[in-house]
Amino acid sequence: MLDSSYLDGLEGNIRKTHPGETISEFSAELITQPVEGIRYSYKKSKNGTARYTFWYVTGWEHKVFLQAESLTPQEPKWLRQIAQSFRWIKMP
Numbered sequence: 770m771l772d773s774s775y776l777d778g779l780e781g782n783i784r785k786t787h788p789g790e791t792i793s794e795f796s797a798e799l800i801t802q803p804v805e806g807i808r809y810s811y812k813k814s815k816n817g818t819a820r821y822t823f824w825y826v827t828g829w830e831h832k833v834f835l836q837a838e839s840l841t842p843q844e845p846k847w848l849r850q851i852a853q854s855f856r857w858i859k860m861p
Contacts, residue, residue, distance in 0.1 A: 791814040792812070808823060809824050
């Protein structure tokens with residue numbers, strides 16, 4: 770279920786899945802717009818190169834994950850537009 774319990778372990782899980790990379794500027798929040806679910810982002814660095822990663826997660830039993838990366842800390846506009854197209858997926 771996408772709730773505060775899910776958020777509690779999210780940052781630790783992200784760090785585990787990126788060994789050898791530095792994860793910083795982690796941010797996660799429950800959202801209702803553009804979809805019901807979670808939006809999170811973080812900066813990952815390796816060998817002096819940094820990339821920003823942005824995620825939207827929606828759904829309940831079957832989740833949809835949308836991800837984009839950028840060289841800048843601004844979320845790509847097209848990612849939010851795609852996430853909005855999934856607004857028909859509702860969490861119970």
